[in-house]
Amino acid sequence: MDNTTHFGFKDVATKDKQGMVRGVFDSVASKYDLMNDVLSFGAHRLWKRYTIASSNVKTGDKVLDIAGGTGDLAIEFRKKVGDSGQVVLSDINAAMLGEGRKNLTNKGIFGVDFVQLNAQYLPFEDNTFDCVSIAFGLRNVTDKDQALREMRRILKPGGCLLILEFSTTDSEFLKKFYDFYSFNIMPKLGEIIADDKDSYQYLAESIRKHPDQETLKDMVLEAGFGFCEYHNLSGGIVALHKGIKA
Amino acid sequence: MQHFVLEQALNFLIQNGDVNLEPLDQKIIRFSLKDLPLEVDFVCTNNRIFVVNDINNVSDVDIKLTANVFFALFKGEDLTDLLKQDKIIIHGDVKTAQLLVDMLQAVDIDVEETLSQYTGDIVAHEIGKITGEIKKITQESSNPLEALKDSVSNFLINPSVPKTYKNNKH
Numbered sequence A: 001m002d003n004t005t006h007f008g009f010k011d012v013a014t015k016d017k018q019g020m021v022r023g024v025f026d027s028v029a030s031k032y033d034l035m036n037d038v039l040s041f042g043a044h045r046l047w048k049r050y051t052i053a054s055s056n057v058k059t060g061d062k063v064l065d066i067a068g069g070t071g072d073l074a075i076e077f078r079k080k081v082g083d084s085g086q087v088v089l090s091d092i093n094a095a096m097l098g099e100g101r102k103n104l105t106n107k108g109i110f111g112v113d114f115v116q117l118n119a120q121y122l123p124f125e126d127n128t129f130d131c132v133s134i135a136f137g138l139r140n141v142t143d144k145d146q147a148l149r150e151m152r153r154i155l156k157p158g159g160c161l162l163i164l165e166f167s168t169t170d171s172e173f174l175k176k177f178y179d180f181y182s183f184n185i186m187p188k189l190g191e192i193i194a195d196d197k198d199s200y201q202y203l204a205e206s207i208r209k210h211p212d213q214e215t216l217k218d219m220v221l222e223a224g225f226g227f228c229e230y231h232n233l234s235g236g237i238v239a240l241h242k243g244i245k246a
Numbered sequence B: 001m002q003h004f005v006l007e008q009a010l011n012f013l014i015q016n017g018d019v020n021l022e023p024l025d026q027k028i029i030r031f032s033l034k035d036l037p038l039e040v041d042f043v044c045t046n047n048r049i050f051v052v053n054d055i056n057n058v059s060d061v062d063i064k065l066t067a068n069v070f071f072a073l074f075k076g077e078d079l080t081d082l083l084k085q086d087k088i089i090i091h092g093d094v095k096t097a098q099l100l101v102d103m104l105q106a107v108d109i110d111v112e113e114t115l116s117q118y119t120g121d122i123v124a125h126e127i128g129k130i131t132g133e134i135k136k137i138t139q140e141s142s143n144p145l146e147a148l149k150d151s152v153s154n155f156l157i158n159p160s161v162p163k164t165y166k167n168n169k170h
């Protein structure tokens, strides 16, 4: 791997990125859910609902949610797999995972396992899960290719990978609006609501640095998945990629 | 979009209709609709169907038919009859095609009645509406998949009543 990588629009030493990302999420953890609702006008709930609906997860399945943060997906997966299934909510960041645990408890959701892990090194046996998901997390991972290979390894044959992530819109109008919003309004709202302009500036920048739909699809196939398709949501501002391990 | 919707509808019906997909495991079945720009692969794996439209895959069987005939399969039309009438063209492993059709028809039990046992009346009613829609659109709609999409999207926006699970392990 190269010695440098990007952290938002900055070039940083590869070995430093993970710590810097940790700093961002340590800082936003307690206000994360509120900010998500405000910044996306609530749309993240619809994107996540679509992700769950597309998962084909059923009773008895084993599901791993990576970079799961406050647990929105894990909660819905838990409802789908029932008591005979298993859901693991994982995140690299202890503060985010702590918020996730609190959130699930408050919502009366039990029976979810919590694991602190880095997406690049998944501490599970080969062929374990029916579904692996990562929502708004992949862009923060330093070596995405390695993470994708790991996700494939721990999926059962026929298992399904879901990547929900900000992406690229073709619409000139949406692009202009979105750029203005991300670089002017988002950091300002971050400053006002969470007293943290820099973290939200990073989040906006990291979205622009993330591979577009076709590039990510190629990366998923390159990692060894048999099939990969994506579906644009909100005009391509967000895309759901779905990979199937052949 | 359509194939995502189709996939959700199929799997919902498979799961709730208790259909065993094992005989079709690892099979790829390609559907091409003659009258609509739709070519999709049904990838059967891990006891579910993924609907993909990456036509670079090597399929086990190719099925060419019109949209109406496609939906007629859900309604229990006999594959052999459709083949005899040239309403359906099959290349490749006909046995796989027959297995799939058997499966689709196994789903076409009294969907509404069956689903209500598993999912409660709200979802059953929605799926019942979808099945009704399928029947209606085979006669009326110039774009059956759009209509199917609408009714399934509607269902997705109003999913089943949430349920809180207790932890049995502790």
Ligand SMILES: C[S@@+](CC[C@H](N)C(=O)[O-])C[C@H]1O[C@@H](n2cnc3c(N)ncnc32)[C@H](O)[C@@H]1O
Pocket: A021, A025, A036, A066, A067, A068, A069, A070, A071, A072, A090, A091, A092, A093, A096, A117, A118, A119, A120, A134, A135, A136, A137, A140, A141, A142
């Ligand atoms: C924007 S949040 C998304 C949280 C949640 N999935 C959601 O959609 O609301 C991104 C999460 O990715 C986690 N993360 C960043 N790098 C990671 C890595 N290498 N491995 C696992 N999680 C990581 C962060 O700690 C953070 O909780």
